[in-house]
Amino acid sequence: MMRAEFFRILRSPALWLVLAVAVLGPFEMSSYYLHIATLALIYVALCSAWNIVGGIGGQISLGHSLFVGLGSLLASALLLKLGINLWLGMLIAAVLSGAAGAMIAWIDFRFRLGHLSFALITLAFAEMAEIVAIGWDFVGGASGLLLPHDMGNFLAFQFGGGKGSYWAALTVAVVCVTANLAILNAPLGYALRCIRNNEDAAQAIGVGLLRTKMLAMVISAVLTSIVGTVYARYLAFVDPYQLASPLITVEIVLFATVGGLGSAFGPALGAIVLVPLGEILRGKLGGVLPGLHAFIYGLIVIATIMLSPRGLLALFASRWTRKADSLIANLAKLFSAATGPLLRSALPRSRPPCAAAASRTGARRPQNRRRSTT
DSSP: OOOHHHHHHHTOHHHHHHHHHHHHGGGGOOHHHHHHHHHHHHHHHHHHHHHIIIIISOOOOOOHHHHHHIIIIIHHHHHHHHOOOHHHHHHHHHHHHHHHHHHHHHHHHHTTOOHHHHHHHHHHHHHHHHHHHHHOGGGTGGGOEEOOOOOOOGGGTOOOSHHHHHHHHHHHHHHHHHHHHHHHTSHHHHHHHHHHHOHHHHHHTTOOHHHHHHHHHHHHHHHHHHHHHHHHHHHSEEOHHHHSSHHHHHHHHHHHHHHOTTSSSHHHHHHHHHHHHHHHHHHHHTTTSTTHHHHHHHHHHHHHHHHOTTOHHHHHHHHHHHHHHHHHHHHHHHHHHHHHHHHHHHSOOOOOHHHHHHHHHTOOOOOOOOOOOO
């Protein structure tokens, strides 16, 4: 049963305005900024998919590079080695990613892993996946895979270059953010938050730990794999050191944490802010002094986390709430100051009922006289 909050947010004019601006954005962007925007949207989708497990469920997974690698490397290898259409290859990789996610969730339930143990186990899976990808010739090995040139054939999973790839990235980003919003307002979201706060208490009140964890991990893995396929098609060259490396998971966790874990729009906000920031700093300062852009980027991230430990979304929300309250109070004062004299002049002057009755009867207020003493 979906809460009414979900439909209220979907009907928000501000949300549709932002989406319209995002759809029309490529027509006003140069190729450089279009590339940055496309990359940011891909990370919006990746962070939102990871947030289902890591933010809402509180299970810090460091193994999502496994799902990105399956979606990018395996789907591309099926196309190049077996001639399987990339759409079908994306579905095959998504199914295998869902199965891998279900297995990880089962291991977590079976051995009742703590948060740190779960993070280390998923990191181990990611490291093993990278080693397999680098050593397996079917997925290109260490040399990677080169996809055919994008000719704009939609049936062949080609989107026609920069603008088409941007809209494809925007589509998967919207799907992943909407999935977060739906889960937060559905029974699954309540169950995940119960598990995040206290797993034993959640089980005591009837929350199915295995079913909830497995469902969340499967949804997160499938979405991540699909985004991985879109990412591979955009890059055209599928590099295992980039797409199957645990470093991509570290980036996802960083962006989601800076934006705000556990919310529908926090991870997306973190990616929208940090991905362009990193790319622009590298482009402007990369040739000035080796490592300068990374140093400045790190300082900005540290300052952001110290300024708002709960994330940028919480910071903006609190600032907006204070400004809105102050604006409402000032408007109320201005309205009162402007309409007060008009209302007083428009109303007839009337005396109190007692004074009016006294004037009609000629009665006088009794005076207290001091009794004379003899």
